Amino acid sequence: MKTPNKIMLTGNKAAAWGARMAGVEYVPAFPITPQTEIVETLAKWFADGTLQGKFTNMDSEHSMFMAAGSAGATGVRVFTASSSQGILHGLESLYTITGWRVPMVLVNVSRALATPITLEPDHNDVMSTRDCGLIQLHAETCQEVFDFILMGYRVAEEVCLPVLVNMDGFYLSFTREPVLIPDEQEVRSFLPLYTATQPVFQASRPMARASAVFGGATYTSFKLQQELACRNAEGCFNRVAQDFEKHFGRLYGPVETFHLDDAEYVFVMSNSFATKGKSAVQKLRQQGIKAGLLKLRLFRPFPGEAIASALAGHAKVAVIDQNLAPGMGGITYPEIVTSLYAREDRPEKILSVIGGLGGKDMDDQDFMAIIENLDKLDGGSPLYLYDEKDVSGFNRLQQIAELKEAES
Amino acid sequence: MWRIRIHGRGGQGIKTASQIIGSAGFYSGFQAQDFPLYGAERRGAPVIAFTRISKDPVLERGPILSPDIILIGDETLLNDPQSAPLCGAEPSTIIFVNSDRTPESLKHNFTVMAINLTDLCIQYLDNHTVYSSALSAVGARLLGIIELPDLLQAVEDELTGVSSKVMKGNLDLARKIFEVIQPAVVSEKVNKPLIAKQLVFPQHRPVIEAAPIILQPGNMALRKTGNWRVERPEIDYEHCNNCLICYARCPDGVIGVDSDGRPEIDYDHCKGCLICAQECPGHFINTVRETGMFP
Numbered sequence: 165m166k167t168p169n170k171i172m173l174t175g176n177k178a179a180a181w182g183a184r185m186a187g188v189e190y191v192p193a194f195p196i197t198p199q200t201e202i203v204e205t206l207a208k209w210f211a212d213g214t215l216q217g218k219f220t221n222m223d224s225e226h227s228m229f230m231a232a233g234s235a236g237a238t239g240v241r242v243f244t245a246s247s248s249q250g251i252l253h254g255l256e257s258l259y260t261i262t263g264w265r266v267p268m269v270l271v272n273v274s275r276a277l278a279t280p281i282t283l284e285p286d287h288n289d290v291m292s293t294r295d296c297g298l299i300q301l302h303a304e305t306c307q308e309v310f311d312f313i314l315m316g317y318r319v320a321e322e323v324c325l326p327v328l329v330n331m332d333g334f335y336l337s338f339t340r341e342p343v344l345i346p347d348e349q350e351v352r353s354f355l356p357l358y359t360a361t362q363p364v365f366q367a368s369r370p371m372a373r374a375s376a377v378f379g380g381a382t383y384t385s386f387k388l389q390q391e392l393a394c395r396n397a398e399g400c401f402n403r404v405a406q407d408f409e410k411h412f413g414r415l416y417g418p419v420e421t422f423h424l425d426d427a428e429y430v431f432v433m434s435n436s437f438a439t440k441g442k443s444a445v446q447k448l449r450q451q452g453i454k455a456g457l458l459k460l461r462l463f464r465p466f467p468g469e470a471i472a473s474a475l476a477g478h479a480k481v482a483v484i485d486q487n488l489a490p491g492m493g494g495i496t497y498p499e500i501v502t503s504l505y506a507r508e509d510r511p512e513k514i515l516s517v518i519g520g521l522g523g524k525d526m527d528d529q530d531f532m533a534i535i536e537n538l539d540k541l542d543g544g545s546p547l548y549l550y551d552e553k554d555v556s557g558f559n560r561l562q563q564i565a566e567l568k569e570a571e572s
Numbered sequence: 573m574w575r576i577r578i579h580g581r582g583g584q585g586i587k588t589a590s591q592i593i594g595s596a597g598f599y600s601g602f603q604a605q606d607f608p609l610y611g612a613e614r615r616g617a618p619v620i621a622f623t624r625i626s627k628d629p630v631l632e633r634g635p636i637l638s639p640d641i642i643l644i645g646d647e648t649l650l651n652d653p654q655s656a657p658l659c660g661a662e663p664s665t666i667i668f669v670n671s672d673r674t675p676e677s678l679k680h681n682f683t684v685m686a687i688n689l690t691d692l693c694i695q696y697l698d699n700h701t702v703y704s705s706a707l708s709a710v711g712a713r714l715l716g717i718i719e720l721p722d723l724l725q726a727v728e729d730e731l732t733g734v735s736s737k738v739m740k741g742n743l744d745l746a747r748k749i750f751e752v753i754q755p756a757v758v759s760e761k762v763n764k765p766l767i768a769k770q771l772v773f774p775q776h777r778p779v780i781e782a783a784p785i786i787l788q789p790g791n792m793a794l795r796k797t798g799n800w801r802v803e804r805p806e807i808d809y810e811h812c813n814n815c816l817i818c819y820a821r822c823p824d825g826v827i828g829v830d831s832d833g834r835p836e837i838d839y840d841h842c843k844g845c846l847i848c849a850q851e852c853p854g855h856f857i858n859t860v861r862e863t864g865m866f867p
Contacts, residue, residue, distance in 0.1 A: 172595050172604065280784045335633045339607040340591060342598055436633055443631035444766070451765050525634055529769035536768040544773070551771050564794065566780075567787035 173343040175336035176201035178306040179271045179329070181343070182313025183243040184209060185351045186269070189217035189358075190242045192231035194224060197283050198333035199247040199273040206243070225254035232268050233261030236326070237373055239364030241317065241357075242268040247333065248275035248289045255292060258326075262297035263390065264373050265362075267320035268327070269313055274435065275333040276522040284523020285333040287435065287487040291495045297390050299327040299397050300464040302434045304420075306336065306343045308461075311414060314355050318404040323397045324362060325390075330463075332436040334523060339436075346412060354411040398465045418467035419474055420459040423449065427456025429535055430475060430511075432483040432500060434460040437520055441484070444531035453535060460496070468503035475504060480538040481511040482547075486520035493546040494518055513538060519549030573626035574758055575636045576711050579657040580645030581802060583615040585704025588730055589643070590621035592708035593718075595726035597625035600718045605630045616800035616844055618655035625715065639665060640758045643711050645689070645703045647671040648862050650678075652799050658682075666756045668710050670703065687752065696745035697738065700861075701802055705731070705742040709749035716755025723750060793841070797824075801844025803859045807835060811856040818848035818857060 173181065179202045183191065191210070193203035203219075210219035217240070222228040225246050232244045246254060251272055261268075272293070276286040290300065299319060301312040309331050316327035331337060363371060377383050401418060409415040422442050424430065429448075433441045438459045448455040458474050475481055483501075485494025492498075497516040504510040515538055520526050530549045537543040576593060580586035587608035594606035608621040622636045638660040647669050649655040658678075661667065667682045669675070670689040678684045689706040693699055705727045712718040712726075727746050731739060776782075807818070812834065819827045819835050826838040827848060837848075849857040 172591070172598055172606070334607075334609075339605060339633065340594055341605045341630070342603065439631055439633050446631065447763055447766055450763060527637075527769075528766045532766040532768040533771050537771075547771065548774060549769075549771065550774055551769050555772060555774070562781055564791050565784075565786040565788060 169346060170342050170344045172340045173306055173310075174201065174338055174340050175303070175306045175309050175331045176273065176338070177205060177340075178310040178343050179245065179313060179331070180205035180209070181345055182310045182329075183269070184215060185310075185345065185348065186243070186314055186317050186355060187241060187352075187357055188215070188243040189240040190232075190235040191217070191219045192222050192228045192235070192242075192244050193219065194222050194228045194246065194250060196225075196247045196250040196275075198275060198285075198337045199245050199250070199271070201337070202245045202271060202273070225250040226257050229254040229257035229261060229270075232270065233257065233264055233266050233326075234365075236261070236266030236268045237264060237365050239358070239360035239366075243270070243313075244268070245271040245273065247273040248277060249281075251289045252277065252292060255296070258293055258298065259296045260374070262325060263386070265324040265390070265393070266326070267317070267324055269316040269320055270326060270328050271309070271313070272328055272330045273333045273337045274330060282522045283333065285335060285486075286521045286523065287330075287485075287495075290328070290330045291487045291489075293328060294464060294495070297325060297394055298464060299323070299325055299394065299401075300330060300462070301327065302330045302461055302463055303336065304434075304436055304438045304459060306339070306341050307414075308416070309336070310343055310345070311408065311412070311416065314351065315401070315404050315408050315416070317355055317358070318407075319397055319400050321358060321360075322400050322404075323393050325393055325397065330435065335436040344412075350411060354408060394465050398462065398467055401462055416461060418462035418470045420461060421474055422457040422459065424456035424458060424474060424478070426454055428454040428479050429538055430456050430458055430478045430481045431531065431534065432458045432460065432471075432475070432481060432496075434463065434496070435486070437484075437486060437526055440526050441531065444528050447528060448531070448535065455531075455535065463496075466499055466503070468499075471500055472503040472507055472510075475500070475511060476507045476509045478511050480513045480515070482515045482517050482534045482538055484517045484519055484526075484534075485546075488518055488521060497546070515543065516546035517549065518546050524549070524554075573624055573628070573630065573632070573760075574641070574715055574717075575639045576623040576625070576641045576643065576715075577636045577639035577657075578621045578623070578643045578645065578707060578711070579649050579655055580619055580703060580707070581615075581649075581800065582610065582617045582619050583701065583802070584619070584645050585702045586619045586645060586707070587621045588704035589645070589707040589711070590623045592704060592723070592726045592730045593623040593625070593711045593715075595729055596708070596712050596718045596723045597623070597715075599722035599725055602626060602717070603628065603630050605632075607634070609635055614800065614843075616802055617797075618649055618652060618799065620655075623711070625717070636660075638662060638761070640761070641665070641711060641714055641756075642667045643707050644669045645707050646802075648799065650675065654799070664759050664761075666714060666758065668714065670707070683756070685753075687749075689749075692745060692748065696748070697741045705746045706749055709746040710753055713750050713753040714756045715758065720747065720750050796840050797843050798840045801842060801862050803844050803846060803861050804839070805837060805842065805844070805846055805849050806858045806860055807837065808856045808858055809834065811854060813854065813856075815853065817851050817853060821851040822848055 590606040598604040
């Protein structure tokens, strides 16, 4: 019958459970598909007394992130979640609160950005927060969503920066799979209830944060401190990961390797589609093609050394970006190429691949097409995962949209 | 790995059915994954849900394109091109249809079974539109690897919150179906060598073709929503006095007025909300369950 503590959960529910087991005390919320199930679940738990603290419906993501940051500055454990347009609407607040140096965990459920508007996932939303000084962890499975939230609080509270845990909409947010939920006691021994070590807002203790500065040097000092804090978060993450393994038996490095050791072809992927990549790797190996996969987990701070060490020595690498910076291409591609530049044994070919935009599925044939392209001498970069069927579907829509000459 | 795809309509418990099979598989000691697919929420619109059950970790996500078992909760979807419930079926695929009859054309190509779940649901649940426990019991039994106690536990867990009477009805229904149906032989799929997709480099087009600009208005009529209906409103013209309140109240504007001044329902687009039947002052609009194949 039922395995104790292991239950079928969607990614969204796993996120809500993560917040619950972390003992969050304040959740400002605003709904958006495909994230709403997270805050809905938490609202219910606050209402029925399962969670002690305060749940507040806000009037937008902008005020939601400000409220989250402000609460973080009072020394309580804060959780919030958003997605897509909501993240963009709150982006000003995200830059602001990372500068406040307050801890919290927020979940982004990836959904592609308008225009055209859609509900399905890609990573342009989370990539838009790439430079605001958040720590970013990207989850492939519902278990990772849960685990990263617990780990996220440890990291956030040590380095005093918000941690963003990312998961794909639909492919993870609405997908149920078994998730191990440890006992509260076990969680507490890994993640004790929060006591802030930095000064926090109290009625009895006036103070100011977020002061204005003039003169670039002061600004620079604060920004460089933020940069150092974020860079130091990698070491902190690794320590926390080791402690997490001690408690729960699962070890999370900043990257994950899959059949990488002897791989001649490597797919670099992140989030839930990495599962599809792993399946393709297994099938390719069955037909004698030595493929492997590198999964990005910690994306900010960027673990350049870990990535370069994993990819160096492999002949052909394809970086699959489920995002698009028009006029440039894949957003993670240049970062990965940069990390390898100084290596003498860097791959002979690093191909940029753009796919999975707006939830466009990726299948085994796509991965085989990438392998073929890696073997080509003149294969252009980036490679778009786009085929005749996509073109004809697009043409069909254009025929409906185009002006029919006066039929009268 | 066993891949199950379930077709039905919003409101019929299709997503819940996929979750009951998922949980039952998980309780029986397997790895499991379930996932629904729908856009903005719409009662009556075609809905698809998926369950994967496996001895090994499930290295797949998203829609199931070539299922081992297809469960069709609503036979009216069989001929619906948008729902396309048979898409990706292979000769080895087992197809179950909630129906009194087994369509002849289907029998030629596939292993098909049909049982009238709707009548069973009326008998056990006093409800003919919710198939969650019925369909999941069919799926779990066909797989042949799920034990009855695990199925019943899953029904109980996934239907948490319903009254004890409804729960008992669902458990009895699941038990009954488990008895009636025999496990099918589901053969493991053999991996075929991967073939590279022929990718194309997109051509740069002028903005009029490249941006989401719609120059020809009125294309909503192309989107036929008649197949969302579970029940069909039918105007009793012998008694209708042409007051046209139905015409005024139809939220989708699919009731027109013909040349004789009588209201006329556009069945290509009527979604079956039945507000017209509620609003008709003389109760001259009847509701009829959709059963036959949708044209």
